[in-house]
Amino acid sequence: MHFPGKFADQLVTEQLHRVSLSFLVDDLIVRRGGNGANIAHAMGVLGARPVLIGAVGDDFADYRSWLERHGVDCSGVRVSDVANTARFVCTTDDDMCQIASFYAGAMSEARLIELTPVADRVGGFDLVLISPNDPEGMLRHAAECRARGYRFAVDPSQQLARMDGAQIRDFITGADYLFSNDYEWELLRRKTDWSESDIMSRVGLRITTLGEKGAEIVTPDGTSLHIGAVPETAKVDPTGVGDGFRAGFLTALTNGLSLERCAQLGSMVAVLVLEADGPQEWTYAKADAVTRISGAFGPEAGAEISAILPG
Numbered sequence: 001m002h003f004p005g006k007f008a009d010q011l012v013t014e015q016l017h018r019v020s021l022s023f024l025v026d027d028l029i030v031r032r033g034g035n036g037a038n039i040a041h042a043m044g045v046l047g048a049r050p051v052l053i054g055a056v057g058d059d060f061a062d063y064r065s066w067l068e069r070h071g072v073d074c075s076g077v078r079v080s081d082v083a084n085t086a087r088f089v090c091t092t093d094d095d096m097c098q099i100a101s102f103y104a105g106a107m108s109e110a111r112l113i114e115l116t117p118v119a120d121r122v123g124g125f126d127l128v129l130i131s132p133n134d135p136e137g138m139l140r141h142a143a144e145c146r147a148r149g150y151r152f153a154v155d156p157s158q159q160l161a162r163m164d165g166a167q168i169r170d171f172i173t174g175a176d177y178l179f180s181n182d183y184e185w186e187l188l189r190r191k192t193d194w195s196e197s198d199i200m201s202r203v204g205l206r207i208t209t210l211g212e213k214g215a216e217i218v219t220p221d222g223t224s225l226h227i228g229a230v231p232e233t234a235k236v237d238p239t240g241v242g243d244g245f246r247a248g249f250l251t252a253l254t255n256g257l258s259l260e261r262c263a264q265l266g267s268m269v270a271v272l273v274l275e276a277d278g279p280q281e282w283t284y285a286k287a288d289a290v291t292r293i294s295g296a297f298g299p300e301a302g303a304e305i306s307a308i309l310p311g
Contacts, residue, residue, distance in 0.1 A: 001025040010229035031278040035131035042247030044071030054110035057084035080106035089126035110137030153177035227263035240279025
């Protein structure tokens, strides 16, 4: 929502201890979102076969239809009997200041989901990506992956603020891939009280996004690979850009491409998200994507990535 004014003008300094405000907004936009759903949607668009696992409310029917039309298997989604689907509600003023609330709702039931029945139903997992969700659910699913021998990637992201050091250390240990942005990487190191070498001795690969500077991939032996970003045509909305990168990276990974190509496709999807208003409102056209990849990373990259893309 947009408030055509400034929040600061409505605040009475002497009354901050008993704020009571209502803002008449002039715009309301509802967007589909959620880290796991954003990633699954993008992977589906790219021709992968993602299985979405999570907890929602009985208001999920329209969203489910949208995801399934874009190639997402929603058979692993649990529908709550008592809570609505999680949502983020935000009002922005003319100074780009924001007042927002996050309703967890059915998300808290993610801790009740067992991965193995889903794996049995879909014929096994190539990789389990555990995105920011209910913290207890995140810990449970990481533990189940270790116990069952499922290859898994961790993406603590927004829940780094909620989880304490012990929880984060438990969560990331044994992961094949650790995703974060550069700020989250520093926060993760601080909260775990682990050095970079401590962390890299416990995960297979670190993938850190660097905004307009691209991404960095680091192996346990310290080898670092830097991948640049695809130049954007416009900066419309940054929401979901990191999810787009993860979707492109994982789609290329499941198709057997090199880590460099994985990050390059990730960068392409990320910029498509950046250029759209909403994390799932971007459009895909193979010819245009290949042209932009070739322009950013060379014709060989364009040809190799083109071979796995639909259309």
